[in-house]
Structure formats: structure tokens, C-alpha cells
Amino acid sequence: MKNMLNCYYHMLQIKAEITENTELFAQTYYQLSLKVGEISRLAKPGQFVHLRVNQKTVPLLRRPFSIHSVGEKNLQILYKVIGKGTEILAQRKKGEFLDMIGPSGNGYKLPDGKVKVVLVAGGIGVASLYFLAEELTRRSLPFVVLIGGKSREDILCRDKFKKLNVDVMVSTEDGTSGRKGLVTDLLQELLPTPHSQLPIVVYACGPTEMFKETARIARKYAVPCYLSLEKIIACGVGACQGCVINTKDGYQRVCKDGPVFDSEQIIW
Ligand SMILES: Cc1cc2nc3c(=O)[nH]c(=O)nc-3n(C[C@H](O)[C@H](O)[C@H](O)COP(=O)(O)OP(=O)(O)OC[C@H]3O[C@@H](n4cnc5c(N)ncnc54)[C@H](O)[C@@H]3O)c2cc1C
Incomplete structure (x- = not known):
């Protein structure tokens, strides 16, 4: 309440x-x-x-x-x-x-203490993760950014992230920029060898299939993972229940209880 x-x-x-x-x-x-x-x-x-x-x-x-x-x-x-x-x-x-x-909405739950953060952005999903990246920089928390898109023109904000002095890895489905493949391929490669002694936390924003795969990989390596979901939102204040998703805590409203959810809570 x-x-x-x-x-x-x-x-x-x-x-x-x-x-x-x-x-x-x-x-x-x-x-x-x-x-x-x-x-x-x-x-x-x-x-x-x-x-x-x-x-x-x-x-x-x-x-x-x-x-x-x-x-x-x-x-x-x-x-x-x-x-x-x-x-x-x-x-x-x-x-x-x-x-x-x-x-x-609720916003990202920021990490307590020292962790290494991995940001996973699919397409326009970079929009919310850039604001998070600025906050992580302000708190001197180390992070790496993985950006994926269908093609070169779908890779947004690469230079803006680089100005924050962080590693930025890119993938495109057609291979026109960065690694050919999916952004979750980059995550799959990074998590087993994160080059850091710190515990890892993943934050992701992008399309549904990317979320499912990100959640699967995070679970495989027992890494906490927070997803900023996109659903069609009607009232936006939690009244109409039009944007509910199914979670282990029952139905939750993306506009009000989210848009950010712990990936382990979501029932896909
Ligand atoms: C919490 C939240 C944050 C968002 N942040 C951004 C952002 O930073 N930048 C951005 O470009 N977009 C963002 N979106 C998505 C954005 O709200 C939609 O793209 C926009 O509402 C589409 O409106 P439209 O009238 O142009 O499209 P419409 O004519 O309403 O829809 C066109 C097509 O897109 C589909 N669609 C519409 N909205 C969504 C949605 N939310 N999720 C999945 N499919 C959808 C429809 O089903 C339809 O097929 C966000 C959505 C949410 C829920």
C-alpha cells in the first residue's frame, strides 16, 4: 500500500x-x-x-x-x-x-553494494538502459553494455554509452555491425567468463523473445536479472488492469507494479 x-x-x-x-x-x-x-x-x-x-x-x-x-x-x-x-x-x-x-512505474531496483552490471538492450530497449547507465556511472558501479538490433541502423546510443567509458559490445542479425547474431549470444558468452570477481546483475530491455532468452541464460548462471517489460498500456495508473502479466505473485500490472520485474518472478 x-x-x-x-x-x-x-x-x-x-x-x-x-x-x-x-x-x-x-x-x-x-x-x-x-x-x-x-x-x-x-x-x-x-x-x-x-x-x-x-x-x-x-x-x-x-x-x-x-x-x-x-x-x-x-x-x-x-x-x-x-x-x-x-x-x-x-x-x-x-x-x-x-x-x-x-x-x-517502479523503475529499476538498483544494486546494493559492489556488483558488476550487464546491460542487455534490444533495439529501442536502449532508451531506458541509458538512464540506468548514467546512474551506475554516478555511483561508480562497473558495467558493460550489450546492444543488439536487426541491422546497423537499429544500433542506437553506442557512442553515448562509450562516452561513459564502458565496454560496449554490439550484435546485429544481418552482421552489418558488430557480431552477427543475437544480443543474447553475447550474454551467453560473457556470463561464464565475466572478467570480474564481483557478483553479476543483469538488466535488460527489448522484445519479448530477447527477454525469455535473457532470463533463461541468467537462470543458468544463477545471476539476478531484471527486465523492463513492454506491454500495450491503457490507463497507465493501474486501474484498468489491461496490461497484466502472470507472475509467481499472481497477476501484476506492467504500468504500476512494473514495468521492471525480477525475471524469476515472471511466468512466461
Ligand atoms: C513501459 C513502456 C516503455 C516504453 N518505452 C518506449 C521507448 O522508450 N521508446 C519507444 O519507441 N517505445 C517505447 N515503448 C513502446 C511504445 O509505447 C509503443 O511503441 C507505442 O505506444 C506505439 O504506439 P503507436 O500508436 O505508434 O502504435 P500502435 O498503432 O498502437 O501499434 C502498432 C503496432 O505495435 C504494437 N504495439 C504497440 N505498443 C506496443 C507495446 N507497448 N509493446 C508491444 N507491441 C506494441 C501493436 O500491437 C501494433 O501491432 C514503451 C512501452 C512501454 C509499455
Whole structure:
């Protein structure tokens, strides 16, 4: 109950001014910056914002986007155009306003004590893991980043991660960048020989099949693993139960109890 009240208490609804909406690649990937006032101070890695892409009745529902990074009074999201809502979002201009609720969701449970962290990103999953990487850097926790995508253009943020002075390993399914194969192949190779005496913790964000394989590998090596799940979210405040998943603790709402879950809790 305390958790629930805390969450509601910290969630705000604002009109956020767009300060940048930049195309990163071929009308597919964009970075959006918004003036959000206090929300930037409240935001934690792994949380998301729930945006109305316009003020019309279509699309009616808000769209959830992970918080990619925060500044003093602004935040960024990184998004991929996949349907009507994101198409409209890509047309929105600097100086316009978006109705936003946030920060929403539980966020990543940060490691206690000294551990080595492995971040596993599939495609646009890098969006939330970059904010986590910034926090790990702030806490001087060592980490490595594995980024996978279908092709070279799906590998986002490689240089941004490198600027944090960490090892970044890349894989693509067609071999146009990094190792040919899946990002989970990189994880499978890394975990048995992590080059570190520290205990390992894995955090992952990406598509469902990647989650299942990441969870399987983490279990094989008895490594804690946290997954930031993506489901279609309707109300975004835990009321409609439209985004439930099955877990060992019963049904849980991705928007409210998640989006981050311990992989061992999830019933796939
Ligand atoms: C907690 C959370 C954080 C997210 N963070 C990001 C982010 O940082 N960047 C980003 O680009 N996207 C993110 N997403 C996904 C994003 O919300 C969807 O891509 C967006 O809502 C699609 O809206 P649309 O109207 O363009 O597509 P729609 O027209 O609604 O859908 C197009 C197609 O995509 C499928 N789809 C839509 N939403 C999802 C979803 N959430 N999961 C799986 N399939 C979906 C639909 O079933 C349909 O087939 C996040 C989702 C969640 C739940």
C-alpha cells in the first residue's frame, strides 16, 4: 500500500513543452526533449512517461515511453515510429505542448553494494538502459553494455554509452555491425567468463523473445536479472488492469507494479 501511495504521490500531470524532436534515422528513430519541471527531479531509471500525442480523440489513449535521460528541468525520450501514435508524435514541433503523466512505474531496483552490471538492450530497449547507465556511472558501479538490433541502423546510443567509458559490445542479425547474431549470444558468452570477481546483475530491455532468452541464460548462471517489460498500456495508473502479466505473485500490472520485474518472478 505504501508503495502505491508513494507512486501516486510522485506522479504529476503537466503540459510539457517540446524543445526538440529530432529525427535520428530515416523517419524511424527520433529523440524528443521536453520541458518537464519537477518531473525531471522525481524521475528514476526504468520509469516512463505517459504521453498524449495530440489533443484529438484519435488516438484516444496515451502512449508510454521510457525516460531516456534527464536534465535539470527537462527530459528526453527516444522513440521508434511503429504506428499511428508515434507517427503523429514524429510530426510534433518545437514550441508545441504535450499532455504528460509521469514519472510512472517502479523503475529499476538498483544494486546494493559492489556488483558488476550487464546491460542487455534490444533495439529501442536502449532508451531506458541509458538512464540506468548514467546512474551506475554516478555511483561508480562497473558495467558493460550489450546492444543488439536487426541491422546497423537499429544500433542506437553506442557512442553515448562509450562516452561513459564502458565496454560496449554490439550484435546485429544481418552482421552489418558488430557480431552477427543475437544480443543474447553475447550474454551467453560473457556470463561464464565475466572478467570480474564481483557478483553479476543483469538488466535488460527489448522484445519479448530477447527477454525469455535473457532470463533463461541468467537462470543458468544463477545471476539476478531484471527486465523492463513492454506491454500495450491503457490507463497507465493501474486501474484498468489491461496490461497484466502472470507472475509467481499472481497477476501484476506492467504500468504500476512494473514495468521492471525480477525475471524469476515472471511466468512466461
Ligand atoms: C513501459 C513502456 C516503455 C516504453 N518505452 C518506449 C521507448 O522508450 N521508446 C519507444 O519507441 N517505445 C517505447 N515503448 C513502446 C511504445 O509505447 C509503443 O511503441 C507505442 O505506444 C506505439 O504506439 P503507436 O500508436 O505508434 O502504435 P500502435 O498503432 O498502437 O501499434 C502498432 C503496432 O505495435 C504494437 N504495439 C504497440 N505498443 C506496443 C507495446 N507497448 N509493446 C508491444 N507491441 C506494441 C501493436 O500491437 C501494433 O501491432 C514503451 C512501452 C512501454 C509499455
